[in-house]
Amino acid sequence: MTADTVLRDEGERFGRYLIGDSVSPMLVDRYVSAMRSMHVLPEGRDRRLLGLVERHPWLLGVVDGGLALRRPGSVIRTKLLVMSAILEATPDYTSAFLPTRRARIYVVYAAFVGIRAGCKGLIGALLVSLI
């Protein structure tokens, strides 16, 4: 596979992870372009972690949460930040990023999300330390 193909696959995977849906080829191209501009190169443990989430995309959330706790400046987190920024600066996804009025009961969901994030972080931290 060429480097661009790898980045394209990675962009699609990260986009789907972040927004829960496949993203357009235009945004994937933008991600590839960003990676080329920013020279974000994985080495060592980051390369192994990228390989892991490539084989098991369902682990991405756990790895992301673990890295947020253990190594927030890691290459995978940087790549996810770039894809998140690209999605945020796209009209199609504006509603996923701008605040909106929520019913009071939403606090229950927010608490659930917070607990979920904590669990992912703890499991992920353990996983990251093993890789």
Added chain:
Amino acid sequence: MDVADFIVVGSGNTGAMAAQTLLEGGATVTMLDVGRVDTTYRDLIPDADFVTIRAGDPGQHRYFLGDTFEGIPASTVSTGAQLTPPRAHVSELVARFLPVLSDTFRPQESLAYGGLGNAWGAGCCVYSDSELREAGLEPARMRSAYQTVADRIGISGAQDDATPYTSAGLTGLQPPPDLDETCSRLYRRYTAKRNGLRTRGVSIGRPALALLTKDQGERKAFAYRDMDFFSDRDRSVYRPWITVDALKSDPRFRLVDGVLVLRFEEQADAVEVFGLDVRTGERTIHRARRLVLASGALGTARIVLRSLGSAGHTLPVLCNPYSYIPCLQPGLVGTEVAPRKMSLAQLAIFHDPDGTNADVAMGSVYSYRSLMLFRILPQAPIDFVDARILMRYLMPAITIVGIHHPERPGPGRSLRLETFADSPTSDRLIADYSLSDVELRRNADRERLMIRSLRSLGVWAIKRIQPGMGSSIHYAGTLPFAADGRPYSLRADGRLAGTGSVSVADGSGFRYLPAKGLTLSLMANAHLVAQEALRRG
């Protein structure tokens, strides 16, 4: 062209004010400036508010992220990390032409047209008489100069508890901009608990801002688009290039851009200024009868050290210690954000422990949304998906308080030049900046008191972030005012000691740096320095 009466170095807030005063006094002026401008993004930004742009402009990624994705910061807490792509030209070429080596001091300098004024938050504060005296400035003359500058740049503000710290004595202010729900809620609670807080030395009020709330000439009233750190299209926020643009229509004014001034030499009847053309690398020479340096405290230090032939000499430096504190108002979680917003500070909080307005810490309260989530998501110690869901929910309740502390000279704060072959200027600044344990404790105590005060108003601090020395972007005190004319000092009139025709119009002379925003005082001092230079003829 004939030899100008004055060369002014720099087009930032102080250079613009000095040049205007010199021209109004009948002099001819040549302004030397590197003058980087943003030509990439400025015309891409629609004349619309943040939400409309976000929902409708397919090209928004260019100015929100940047063509080379420079708007996605590697670190969100370093100096200058909050510069948006349309403001990135503020720091363009700086690393190459103004290198600084330091582990403890990370300054932000600028070679842009308008200098650091392009990224100014527009906060205006007058110093109290005691602050002015300690800084080496003459109170009566500064009061008059404050008014002159206020009339030139246009200031809006209110009469409230912030007034003694921001706009005391100023007349002709425009009405303050409207508060959004986040800040008006905080202000209402402060009003209810005002007496208790004032007894602890804490006051909150509306900041004075270099922002028009009514049309003034070609400048338009503020439109609450929340795009203030992206676009200056309506010119409602004052930027120094507005003044320089206006000066260009005067035939006695000439702007020479692309020139980085390296040093000067005084002659019998003139001063020669040696520069570097940043586009071609060629050396340039410019002559005038007098020279006014307005390159900022660090830029002027470089020029003076080179000119006086003593690069290894150590100069003092002052910089306000700075922290910022993301806070939450729980009552606003999950609420809707009104479309009318502003990115500038809406409230100011002051800690004046003995009520003398002499040793005051200042916090600026922001609740802007155009920061965009990607700039804060990495701060959350959780995965991006859940961070986005939670931050989106919390965003309407997020308030950011930036706290500046006053700063006095002390050991461990110094600059010097050293030879550096890799720089086009053949040198670089070596800087050290450290605070004593006593100072660190004092600042931490102040921040804790402000945090407690905010908590009593329903504003909960999430964390305290200290981006490091240099991040306040307030620099001064490299050539402190001294009456005895000692080397590397300024006379009260701004003249560089040991010279007859060189004045310094930036903050190099300030012997003390109050926590209150210094820009208005810098401009007022620049006006006075220019007046004195005119008077000497």
